[in-house]
Amino acid sequence: MQRRPFLLGCGCLALAAATGVRADEYDYQAPPRFSRPDPSSDEGGLWAYMDRQEQQLKRSSFLIRDPALNKYVSDIACRLAGEHCPEMRVYLVRTPYFNASMAPNGMMQVWSGLLVRMQNEAQLSAVLGHEIGHYLQRHSVEGLRDAKSRSSFAQILGIALGVAGGGNLGMLAQAGILASGMAYGRDQEREADRIGIALMARSGYAPAEAGRVWGQLLEESDGAKAAGEDVSTPIILFASHPPQEERREVLAAAAKRDWPGATRTGTDEYRAALAPHRMGFLYDEVRRRRFGESLVLFDRLLQASPRDGQVQYFKGEAYRQRGREGDTKLALEAYRAALEMDNTPPEVHRSLGTVLRQTGEDAEATRAFQRYLELKPDAEDAELIRSYLTGSQS
Amino acid sequence: MRLAPWLAAAALCALAGCAAQMVKVEPGQVTVKEALSLNTAHAWNRFELGQQYLSVAPGAAEVWTQDGITLDALAFFVGVAQGETLGRAIAGKKLPAFRSTMTPGEIVELYEQMVTQDGSAFALKRVAPGRFGEQPGFRFEHTITRKSDSVLLKGVGQGAVVKGKLYLVVFTAPSIYYYDRHLPQVEPLIASARIRAP
Numbered sequence: 001m002q003r004r005p006f007l008l009g010c011g012c013l014a015l016a017a018a019t020g021v022r023a024d025e026y027d028y029q030a031p032p033r034f035s036r037p038d039p040s041s042d043e044g045g046l047w048a049y050m051d052r053q054e055q056q057l058k059r060s061s062f063l064i065r066d067p068a069l070n071k072y073v074s075d076i077a078c079r080l081a082g083e084h085c086p087e088m089r090v091y092l093v094r095t096p097y098f099n100a101s102m103a104p105n106g107m108m109q110v111w112s113g114l115l116v117r118m119q120n121e122a123q124l125s126a127v128l129g130h131e132i133g134h135y136l137q138r139h140s141v142e143g144l145r146d147a148k149s150r151s152s153f154a155q156i157l158g159i160a161l162g163v164a165g166g167g168n169l170g171m172l173a174q175a176g177i178l179a180s181g182m183a184y185g186r187d188q189e190r191e192a193d194r195i196g197i198a199l200m201a202r203s204g205y206a207p208a209e210a211g212r213v214w215g216q217l218l219e220e221s222d223g224a225k226a227a228g229e230d231v232s233t234p235i236i237l238f239a240s241h242p243p244q245e246e247r248r249e250v251l252a253a254a255a256k257r258d259w260p261g262a263t264r265t266g267t268d269e270y271r272a273a274l275a276p277h278r279m280g281f282l283y284d285e286v287r288r289r290r291f292g293e294s295l296v297l298f299d300r301l302l303q304a305s306p307r308d309g310q311v312q313y314f315k316g317e318a319y320r321q322r323g324r325e326g327d328t329k330l331a332l333e334a335y336r337a338a339l340e341m342d343n344t345p346p347e348v349h350r351s352l353g354t355v356l357r358q359t360g361e362d363a364e365a366t367r368a369f370q371r372y373l374e375l376k377p378d379a380e381d382a383e384l385i386r387s388y389l390t391g392s393q394s
Numbered sequence: 395m396r397l398a399p400w401l402a403a404a405a406l407c408a409l410a411g412c413a414a415q416m417v418k419v420e421p422g423q424v425t426v427k428e429a430l431s432l433n434t435a436h437a438w439n440r441f442e443l444g445q446q447y448l449s450v451a452p453g454a455a456e457v458w459t460q461d462g463i464t465l466d467a468l469a470f471f472v473g474v475a476q477g478e479t480l481g482r483a484i485a486g487k488k489l490p491a492f493r494s495t496m497t498p499g500e501i502v503e504l505y506e507q508m509v510t511q512d513g514s515a516f517a518l519k520r521v522a523p524g525r526f527g528e529q530p531g532f533r534f535e536h537t538i539t540r541k542s543d544s545v546l547l548k549g550v551g552q553g554a555v556v557k558g559k560l561y562l563v564v565f566t567a568p569s570i571y572y573y574d575r576h577l578p579q580v581e582p583l584i585a586s587a588r589i590r591a592p
Contacts, residue, residue: 059544060544061515061539061544061546062513062515062539062541062544094515095513230486230488287506287507287510289487289488289489289490289507321490321503323490323491350499354497354499354500357497358495380518380519380520380521381499381518381520381521381522383520383521383522383523384497384498384499384521384522384523384532385499387522387523388497
């Protein structure tokens with residue numbers, strides 16, 4: 001099958017001249033609509049494999065099925081993809097790692113660990129635009145034809161089929177990795193970055209947010225290093241991507257180009273769309289036990305929204321669950337601060353009571369537990385908490 | 395469907411490349427790790443863990459099963475001491491350490507951390523004071539959505555902290571059929587637990 005030419009620049013020259021914008025590497029014109037490849041071709045084989053993965057994904061208990069959030073993310077992806085929108089199907093997956101992927105058959109996966117990290121619609125569109133860029137340039141098919149990637153493809157396929165007890169991330173994750181990072185070379189990543197920023201700007205999103213995505217991830221990994229945590233398995237699953245420093249710089253420079261009308265960040269809309277799921281996503285985030293990264297994330301979210309009691313509660317949870325020297329005090333401070341904020345979950349009282357009990361502040365612990373039971377009388381642990389209050393349990 | 399336990403174990407071993415085997419646990423008095431004695435009315439299969447990873451209870455002292463460990467698993471954690479982890483961390487993960495002052499709520503958190511290492515989802519349904527054999531302790535009910543195959547498991551755990559050490563027995567099985575099938579055997583078994591001074 002012949003590769004479609006990369007129509008970089010050519011179709012946009014006239015427009016560029018008319019608007020006075022210099023034609024450059026960001027004047028991207030997408031290829032014509034794709035059709036299903038011949039099943040006997042290598043690409044056809046890859047599609048068939050991805051179709052099977054997609055069938056499995058559709059049945060997964062880890063799929064986020066909320067129609068409102070699905071529509072919200074799908075609409076953003078659709079705007080970015082333009083005329084290729086009908087080829088795409090977006091799946092939201094509850095997995096607390098930063099990842100999005102797009103398979104050559106049009107299956108896009110967006111993980112909750114990405115959603116919880118993005119500050120606004122523009123940031124999400126930067127990542128989705130990047131993945132759509134890989135798709136439009138059919139990078140995974142290029143990769144499949146590369147001998148080195150073929151061996152890694154076979155290896156990943158082997159892992160996906162062979163691990164009955166579940167690997168670190170499970171089969172769907174393997175398919176996700178296969179569909180994205182691992183098969184791509186660095187030049188393909190750079191190309192996808194350029195296309196991504198062009199697509200987001202064309203959809204009206206502020207391109208400066210693209211560089212911030214990578215800057216934020218760098219801050220998180222720095223947070224992990226500073227906390228002395230193992231950073232050998234990073235939060236980000238784009239294994240072969242260019243160094244995050246490079247991406248941040250390149251994307252920040254690209255944002256300085258003149259992008260007429262590309263000013264939208266969509267911060268309020270993004271928060272509203274995520275709100276019904278945020279407790280669960282933040283809960284999963286702390287459960288990863290990558291506290292250095294999570295604390296940087298929480299501080300960033302609090303900086304943007306200083307009265308966010310949900311995030312403040314989970315900041316306390318991170319300290320409590322880390323349990324290092326001095327963390328008890330930090331947890332208590334975080335919980336007490338959360339009490340003064342908005343939208344703070346009732347569980348803050350339970351956590352406060354648990355920590356206070358251990359520090360011997362029994363009277364205040366009792367008050368915290370009582371408050372928790374007032375707010376959540378039917379909590380799954382209500383009987384247990386009552387037993388703490390009556391002393392019937394050691 | 396009832397899969398022969400040896401078949402399920404063999405299939406698992408073939409996939410995991412392990413050398414595990416099943417050993418029959420005869421009805422009657424049984425002692426786990428020389429520290430926990432139990433009385434079982436039924437025969438069980440004891441899964442010899444070796445060092446390999448078992449998602450439902452990595453690093454348990456013993457795991458028993460009727461129909462094969464992916465279908466029902468009774469995991470024993472015996473005498474976990476201050477500073478030790480409940481179960482074993484899988485590659486790239488860390489587990490929190492047990493403290494003898496932990497509340498039952500925090501102990502359930504330890505269990506949750508252990509079973510969600512592989513990305514499985516945990517949901518607590520109920521935790522309440524309870525008994526562990528003759529000891530006052532706690533009991534919790536939960537579900538696990540297994541990451542590898544999205545199967546919904548139901549589980550019940552009972553435990554106690556005695557002389558600073560944690561004793562915990564947890565039964566998990568798919569919510570469809572297997573959990574209800576074996577629970578009537580599990581309840582009296584856990585009720586028979588006696589902690590022997592190690």
